[in-house]
Amino acid sequence: MDMIKIEWLTKSYKDVTAVDKLSLNVEKGELFALLGVNGAGKTTTIKTLCCLCPADSGKAEIGGFDVFGQSAEVKKIIGVSPQETAVAKNLSVYENLVLMGGVHGFSKEKSRQTAEELIGKFKLDKIRDKQAKKLSGGWQRRLSIAMALVSDPQVLFLDEPTLGLDVIARSELWDVIKALKGRITIILTTHYLEEAESLSDRVGVMKSGKLLFCGTSEELISSTGADSFEDAFIKTVKEETV
Amino acid sequence: MKMTAFSSRVTKEILRDPLTLIFGIGFPVILLLLLTAIQSNAPVEIFKLETLTPGVAVFGFSFLTLFSAQLIAGDRASAMLQRLFTTPLSAFDFIAGYLLPLFPMAVAQCIICFVTAIILGLEFTTDVLMTMLILLPSALFFIGLGLLCGTVLNEKAVGGLCGALLTNLTAFTSGAWFDLAMVGGGFKKVCDLLPFSHSVNIGRAALAGNYSDIFPDMFWVIGYMLAVFIAAIILFTRKMKSC
Numbered sequence: 204m205d206m207i208k209i210e211w212l213t214k215s216y217k218d219v220t221a222v223d224k225l226s227l228n229v230e231k232g233e234l235f236a237l238l239g240v241n242g243a244g245k246t247t248t249i250k251t252l253c254c255l256c257p258a259d260s261g262k263a264e265i266g267g268f269d270v271f272g273q274s275a276e277v278k279k280i281i282g283v284s285p286q287e288t289a290v291a292k293n294l295s296v297y298e299n300l301v302l303m304g305g306v307h308g309f310s311k312e313k314s315r316q317t318a319e320e321l322i323g324k325f326k327l328d329k330i331r332d333k334q335a336k337k338l339s340g341g342w343q344r345r346l347s348i349a350m351a352l353v354s355d356p357q358v359l360f361l362d363e364p365t366l367g368l369d370v371i372a373r374s375e376l377w378d379v380i381k382a383l384k385g386r387i388t389i390i391l392t393t394h395y396l397e398e399a400e401s402l403s404d405r406v407g408v409m410k411s412g413k414l415l416f417c418g419t420s421e422e423l424i425s426s427t428g429a430d431s432f433e434d435a436f437i438k439t440v441k442e443e444t445v
Numbered sequence: 446m447k448m449t450a451f452s453s454r455v456t457k458e459i460l461r462d463p464l465t466l467i468f469g470i471g472f473p474v475i476l477l478l479l480l481t482a483i484q485s486n487a488p489v490e491i492f493k494l495e496t497l498t499p500g501v502a503v504f505g506f507s508f509l510t511l512f513s514a515q516l517i518a519g520d521r522a523s524a525m526l527q528r529l530f531t532t533p534l535s536a537f538d539f540i541a542g543y544l545l546p547l548f549p550m551a552v553a554q555c556i557i558c559f560v561t562a563i564i565l566g567l568e569f570t571t572d573v574l575m576t577m578l579i580l581l582p583s584a585l586f587f588i589g590l591g592l593l594c595g596t597v598l599n600e601k602a603v604g605g606l607c608g609a610l611l612t613n614l615t616a617f618t619s620g621a622w623f624d625l626a627m628v629g630g631g632f633k634k635v636c637d638l639l640p641f642s643h644s645v646n647i648g649r650a651a652l653a654g655n656y657s658d659i660f661p662d663m664f665w666v667i668g669y670m671l672a673v674f675i676a677a678i679i680l681f682t683r684k685m686k687s688c
Binding site for chain 1: 447449451453458462523529687
């Protein structure tokens with residue numbers, strides 16, 4: 204069953220086409236990685252799907268709801284961890300999680316209960332009462348993902364979740380993302396190719412707003428005749444004249 | 446519930462960054478003390494506590510504009526607001542969520558200003574309480590103006606426009622420090638078109654017990670207040686849908 208359906212989605216900024224006639228389906232429970240160099244259109248695609256900006260043309264559905272006509276319904280079933288770490292800096296870890304429950308309309312009791320559960324799941328116990336601004340980048344990212352999961356979303360958008368993290372922090376976040384696989388449909392954007400190869404069920408390669416390739420990492424390697432996933436990606440992006 | 450959760454977060458953010466809070470509340474008190482000291486050495490009609498206090502209270506509200514604009518512009522600059530835009534919060538929830546914690550701050554600012562004036566010699570009557578109540582629409586206007594500015598301007602522009610320009614505009618066109626009629630002409634006409642002098646006039650009329658004199662000034666203030674809030678909600682809704 205398709206959880207996300209995108210048909211001919213186009214989004215332009217003045218004379219730049221950020222997303223160009225994108226068509227894509229993502230199955231329920233699938234982890235789909237969107238890859239591409241800077242300016243490929245990955246973040247714009249995510250922003251459009253998260254109801255943050257309207258498309259110029261095309262259709263998009265999440266969980267059967269029209270992203271542009273039923274945004275209120277879509278917002279109830281999605282969770283988003285934006286590219287920049289999006290936490291309330293003066294609030295503690297616990298308060299950030301309770302806030303997310305509250306803004307989704309949870310009762311105080313349910314918000315607190317959910318926050319406690321996520322603190323346990325994400326091993327945030329030690330930093331529970333620490334203000335978010337005092338956390339390291341890795342912990343802030345971990346909190347950011349936990350916040351996106353407060354509403355128990357059916358679809359989770361992770362926009363470059365490990366950007367700027369050290370190897371250990373990245374590895375720990377990979378474990379967190381792996382634990383979510385299968386239960387939640389995840390759209391992940393990343394510049395780290397090993398991350399996409401390790402975590403995703405399928406990958407999509409974008410360049411100048413166009414989807415150049417869509418399939419498994421093995422399919423990408425075999426379709427290009429490259430020796431590695433990285434070479435296959437580079438070959439796809441370099442050889443394609445958009 | 447959604448709005449109160451957001452409002453509670455804004456309250457915590459304000460209380461945990463107390464410098465602006467202390468400045469916003471403390472500056473009018475310092476002004477009142479200084480100008481009263483001047484008045485005791487060189488008496489000036491406009492610096493009498495009955496005339497001065499409503500002017501200082503209104504001038505103090507202009508810091509609320511800076512404060513609320515900084516709050517909303519700061520949130521816009523961070524990805525936190527982008528995250529919140531993907532939740533079921535509406536534009537009204539956001540604006541009300543910002544307003545609710547700022548309103549008690551305006552009330553506290555007003556109370557502290559008048560209590561200071563009473564300590565300095567202003568006679569405490571029921572008119573003082575009524576004046577504080579009657580000045581609340583002005584406080585709402587200043588907060589709404591901040592929310593509007595914070596919605597359309599970035600953090601840097603907010604500092605310049607709401608910090609330097611608006612506080613000076615309030616100071617010069619409100620009639621708090623000098624009689625606008627003495628300048629007269631085009632300047633007075635411009636001042637009459639702006640809400641600042643009307644806010645001060647309302648306060649002075651109420652403090653003198655002349656409640657019938659608060660109109661038509663009150664209509665100007667309420668009109669401006671409604672205009673800034675409607676504009677803030679419309680523009681915030683647009684911001685939520687544009688990336």
